[in-house]
Amino acid sequence: MNAQFPVAVRIAAVSLVRDRLRNGHEIALLDLREEGPFAAAHPLFAVNLPLGRIEERIGGLVPRRDAPIVLYDDGEGRVARALPVLAALGYTDVSVLEGGLEGWREAGGEVFIDVNVPSKAFGELVEHVRGTPSIAAGELHARLERGEDIVVLDARRFGEYNTMSIPTARSVPGAELALRVRDLAPSPDTTVVVNCAGRTRSIIGTQSLVNAGIPNPVFALRNGTIGWTLAGLQLDHGATRRAGAPSAHNVDRARAAARSLAHRAGVREIGRTALDLLAAQAGRTLYRLDVRSPEEYETEHLKGFRSAPGGQLVQATDEWIGVRHGTIVLADDDGVRARMTGHWLRQLGWREVYVLHDWAALPRATGPEPVVLAAPLPEVETVGVLELAAELETPHAPVVIDLAPSPTFRRGHVPGAVFAIRSDLPAQAWEKGAGIVLTCPDGLGARIAAPDLHKQGVPVRVLAGGTRSWHDAGLPLETGLDENRALSRADDVYKRPYEGTDNATAAMQAYLDWEFGLVAQLERDGTHGFTVLEDVPCQS
Template identity: 70%
Template sequence: MNVISSIEAPIAETSSESVRERLRNGQEIALLDVREEAPYATGHPLFAVNLPLGRIEERVAGLIPRRTAPVVVYDNGEGRAHPAVTLLQRLGYTDVSVLTGGLEGWRLSGGELFIDVNVPSKSFGELVEHIRHTPSLPAEEVHARIARGEDLVILDARRFIEYNVMSIPGGRSVPGGELALRVRDIAPSPETTVIVNCAGRTRSIIGTQSLVNAEIPNPVFALRNGTIGWTLAGFDLDHGASRKAASPTKDNHEQARLKAQKLAERTGVRIITPQQLNDLEKDQDRTLYRLDVRTPEEYEADHLTGFRSAEGGQLIQATDEWVGVRHGTIVLTDTDGVRARMTAHWLRQLGWQEVYVLDDWTGLPHATGPEPVLLAKPLPSVAALNSDELASALSGPQAPLLLDLATSPIFRKAHIPGASFILPSDIATNNRVMEARDIVLTSPDGVAAHIAAVHLAEIGIEARILEGGTNGWKASGRLVETGLSENNRLSAPIDVYKRPYEGTDNAHAAMQAYLDWEFGLVAQLERDGTHGFSVLE
């Protein structure tokens, strides 16, 4: 590790080869891309985790819970890496450096660049199909079977919210982590064909292979290329479907538990006691992730204190959204003996060496409600106003500049009338903000607004926040607007990369290009050489 100078203080530098060496050797490392998601999706190292500069304070405590973990930061020349390092150091992270030469340095050193998001999981899914020859059927064949009235069930392995937007006609929502637990009750006859779909390929491949691995007696197939393949074949999708799976019966639950236990043992998943969990928590030299893989509804009803909600199927699809340190230690829990083991057996194949399952909750503290907000540092108090006061101010002769720091999709869906969209990383440099005499900040739960108000205060700009954020405004019964346009934005909406399969109006060419990209991921993995994946055979 060398040292280079910055305006504020010397900042350590780490070479691309050093990063790759830690990845290959199974040593902990967090590689952070601090650009917004859209530019990140145009090219990044395989295990780079997207954590935009303006969202660090909101998200880093969950992604990197150990302050002494090695963290390497980069951008692509936008000038965000050095401020990110400084911010992380202020938050208490002690081993932070920039990547030598940034993204271009990675490329010039021979590092592979991957496009899109959640790429470790997507490339792993392609590798699973390549090695296991996961059975699949094209859309035309599935459509014909439905038309003939054959005995089949269609299980959508995505989150319910995605299924509700668009789905295969007749399909029901069974998120990937629920499949092995519930399929025997959905298809009690071994003659019933089970078809698993997602939007593209990954979750249908992993979901189908989960059922194959769990040795269900039914014929099981992935819908080849998911809803994208269905659309490309010229078939219509359902919208607004709400079919879900019922709870498993006792006998089928026990069968699922025994199969999941067998798979966990085969892949080296270890079962731990509450005392062993306590020992892991005390280990200052490991980064520990505690994740509850049940449904969000179950989590909110009752969960172990300190565990985050990470629905099993989505965790495998997007591990980098919960786990920021490659080769960290992961502890999963559930209340059924199936979902945590099934998820863990996939994480082991994804190259996570330390994966544990906690079954026994005896003596451990419980909590209810949504997952608490995790902040790396307590926020100082700032000036605030309530919804009544904001409504009055907005209707007055000199309305304040109302800035909404929600993500662009959330802003587009609903925002306070008169609010402008702005990226947190732009707020301290925007001309309208600099010139405004009265500024009010909001965000969905108020956290991002509070963080931004603190940063503005540091440069001498006073801003108030809306108590309870936009969610509180809506809860009070007040009206909201929809849409994001040139007229109500102060930043380009580059914070979210729109996947080709999202929405209902995608061009066929974009969908086909997305599939072609997925088909090439196995070759990219081979060229990259840092993945450490080991598919169960």
């Protein structure tokens, strides 16, 4: 037993982790720090799972309790605290990375910055290998000003597009492009330009259309909205243009191209019987993902399938899939989006990718995606919003601690609430007679965290329904984050230089410069297993 850990643990050598990554064996390499430190340095296939979010997130990321897990931090002691949590949740194959992050470095492991790096590095590799066509912001602007026959398609999530977009652009999230482009640009003479905020979704979206064999000239907007901004051009804000329903004829054409691509990439098709066999197979981590839009998912979806819109799944695979080399089953209801997504996941090195080709007789569900919790929620004492509002007006008001992500806290919180990260909760800092009320946006994280304080003898309650219930009751919210009163540093969320409207020019340029160097980093790392399909497009 290692003295620094509360339980006997196995130590995983860096060489073992690298071998599993290279050789296609399942492994979940979990970084227990907050997203800010994670984004500053981590191995390529590390998945960020902050210590205080384990119970909320690990059920989706690592659904198989005997999957091989390797934990690390950077010497902060988070691994020691996580081990008993994982053991209590039933995870049985947990190791600790030898030497943590520093051990990875000392063993010659490559270290990456930013988030969703495998997908971003892969996008750069695709452009490098395929020579994905692109157009500079200034040239696109001039052509739009001249009134040329051009459609601009924004491959990001609708919310990102609504925040800022290229003038005239229409929201067509990545997996929708091949399904809908023929209706949006029916003339083969129409130039199609695909953009995102930076580079990856522009490149992958453009190459999707090239691979799918559409006859139009297709270009990625070079460097996306960042490139547009750096060129001194103005973005639109609040745009709501979306693609309409595709015509049956064009769906058939898109399906034929997607089927050909998926076959070439090695995506396999299965029905219900084969799906049941995969689910029953020991030693296999299975991810069932619905790649349609969130709105379609809520209308109706297959039970047991999570919502993972295809464009985002390719862009941020590690937000849904925690076990590298796990098995992926994709579903749609058109035969295009799952196959297009699958053909990219195969190139991203996922060895077993399946498309469910028939929904017949499979059980359905409606409504938003259920939260995948690794254990039942604990029983806790709650307080209603009106009762709490009244208590906050008294001399002995409780302390409200909000466990929301820091950007969410800044946008709105219960007046007087203090920001905290769950793993930093300092119970000893409060007079035990005052009591604490925990909250978070939906109340789930607060319910999970409450026993931590209760075990230390601190009177703790949870705001029923979370901060959302306070807002829904029409009570006022306070904005901002007073770092002098906060219980934690607001490093839980990495400030992306390609999202939002307040990014510094230097940060945007530095981000682009970093992306340009990712292909060389991949070569040095040597664990990625990426391949890029060549000799396409398919016949349209």
